[in-house]
Amino acid sequence: MAMMRAAVVSEPGGLENIKIEDLDIPQPGPGQILVQVHYCGCNWADTQMREGIYPHPTNYPVTLGLEIAGEVVDVGSHVSHLKPGQQVSTLVENGGYANFCVADAGLATVVPADFSLASAAAYPVQGLTAYHMLYTVGRISAGDWVLVHACGGGVGLFVTQLAVQAGANVIGTVGTAGKEKNPLAYGATSVINLKDGDFVEQVLDLTQGQGVDLAIDSLGATTLDKTFSAVRMLGHVINIGEAEGNPIENIRQRCLVRSQTFTRLHLGHVIDFPELWQKGNQFILDALQAGWLNPTIVETFDLEN
Template sequence: MTDLPATMTAIGLPTPGGPEALVPETRPLPAPRAGEILVKVAAAGVNRPDVMQRKGLYPPPPGAPDIPGLEIAGEVVALGEGVAGFKPGDKVCALVSGGGYAEYCLADAGAALPVPAGLSMIEAAALPETFFTVWTNVFDLAGLKAGENFLVHGGTSGIGTTAIQLAKAFGATVFATAGSGEKCDVCRRLGADVAIDYKSADFVSVIKETTGGRGVDVILDMVGGSYIARNYEAAAPRARIVQIAFMEGSKVQIDFMRLMLKRLSHMGSTLRSRPNAEKASIAASLREKVWPLIEAGKVKPVLDQVFPLAQASAAHARMETSLHIGKIMLEV
């Protein structure tokens, strides 16, 4: 690491608060520990958990940097002890447990993947958080299969745009909810068979009508709140519902009779605090099953807006408007 700088610019969070709480700071350059790579960051993704962390509602797990940012793309510049499969100069994207909003970032080598052929660094940095999340929840946990009906809420979010494309690529019939006619059009262009404007239509009614009363087999939900009971209504017998966030709140009063009568499975998961070995296993699945689809142009990240690193606060303000379609990115 002799030719690397001693310090770097990173986005700090001295006190929790609004978007203005994010401020550029000078930090010491991190050194890779065993099993880690140091990446010179070209771009980083902005995600809802970053917003939660900024508000003081989602502290980093023990040992993770206090700098926000859960996904990056860039060039490997140093290796920790025992790292195989990467060398300095390699172009990678990686899921990280924090530290992405910076000029340099550490990543566990197991959670790093080569930048897919044909993608820019900004596009590659838009992959890890949403693709790891969708793969582990929709395909590993819920076991979505070809021929099944799949519903994702928030169809034009980073998670939503990824889930629509992957579910479609693997042979499911895709339903998506979104908050405007324009957003529904985007969902359909990405492969959704049915897009429902939740502001003007009831998704439960539309799904029951479209499926002849049967419902959907797998639901990916980041809304929670009132959607939990409605998901049970929209679910087919033996459906699997996966909860990955609670934008409308995690505490609800609910009648579980529907869960029992339909023999539903309601599961939940987080990604950030999982052991490195689990993240490496997801990365291996993505490399084998999804990276070929990306390189063939069948699946691609949807980008909303790109901000310079120093304008991370503006990127967060954009996310909080909920007007974005796809991923909001930072360019270093």
């Protein structure tokens, strides 16, 4: 059987636990496609899986990589809308850090021949997470105030650009000096360094004491707890991660104070709604092609390194 190279984690641990191994090239089953991977996005979820702290079950050994772009080289049965030779981008369950990867044909989006495959690989996780937080869950409107924690990170930069394009006012937070540059360049109204005083007080000052309409949190722990105080009455908080640590167990009580609502979004759950999935995919791809949305690719790495 033909072989490929893949980045495999046999058990949770440090970077040294990522090994480049020879594996059999997978074969597409019914409803699947086999993609020759040109690019795979790097996400915080990959780091969590490698470290063993991903909030969803992970079976080891695991080949990392959740979003890919490349060329269809084979299709399984019951696949009629895709064919070998087409360029696609898609979300995958795992396996993207490899020369070849099997994907669900229903999740794949055809990428125009003149579009960058690097950009196409950079949006299925981060771009679609941002889209569904703002449009499917948050129902963003022009004039809204949106607080975006970790606004200098991958998801945060997508959220910032999408919210600004929708006519919202974005207040971002960062934990490292210098990370405010991209969000501000993308139109954020203000970016707060979490090390420089109380971000809640600063958000309330910027919103004339009202608080934001929507808060996007990927930090968890005490930052999430404090965030409820920066959100207006009847406002909404969406959490997508726990980079700082698990949230404290008082979310219901925090919501009660101002009749706020809370969502812990997992992008994989949107897959159960094909129309929503395709709508988000097309929106982000159109925005990237139009040029007003930037995937902000900082660096690329060769698989072998």
